[in-house]
Amino acid sequence: MTIHKEGYTSIAIVVLVIFVANALAHYFIPDNRFVIWTIYVLSFVLLVAILQFFRNPKRRIITDEKLILCPADGKVVVIEETEESEYFKDKRLQVSIFMSPVNVHINRNPVCGIVSFFRYHPGKYLVAWHPKSSTLNERTSIAVRTHTGKEILFRQIAGAMARRIVWYVQEGVEVKQGEEFGFIKFGSRVDVFLPLGTQVDVKIGDNVSGGLTVLGRFA
Known part of the structure; x- marks a missing residue:
């Protein structure tokens, strides 16, 4: 390590x-x-x-284009159908992972593909589990289109303790599944927005590992 x-x-x-x-x-x-x-x-x-x-920590990540890997270490706190209003502007399946200060705070690409959208938003520092943290807190939104045409969006959200979000991607670049796309300092959250019909392989309360735990599978 x-x-x-x-x-x-x-x-x-x-x-x-x-x-x-x-x-x-x-x-x-x-x-x-x-x-x-x-x-x-x-x-x-x-x-x-x-x-x-x-x-x-060193991790041996096995890639598979049919799978969606967890982008962060932490606990699954949300699994629900919701309206994604920033990029897709339609119904999506949201899975949220809360990262406590004791978790590894490296963020990893859930899929491989091309970054089709990126935005950074300065904002507040509400506690990461606050319902409005995903729209009011400091955050980034990153969408990746896979080589099979599937597209997902994942969002880094700063928490009450976090004051700096770091990202290593930009629109148009190709990313590899499991590689780092960013880092959030101290407590924070990552939201993932999946196409409706995606099979989710985790449940609320599960402890997950970035790049290792399978979050879901494309329909």
């Missing part, structure tokens, strides 16, 4: 803060062993937390 490139700056800042906090403790209260050891423990917990958040 390695550390994702998006974490380098955050980890460097945390290490600097830990160094300064420990140095100040030793300078101002050298004889208070309880406080110093408390700072040691808190420093260790903070360092472990930031390292695990930006972890980048």
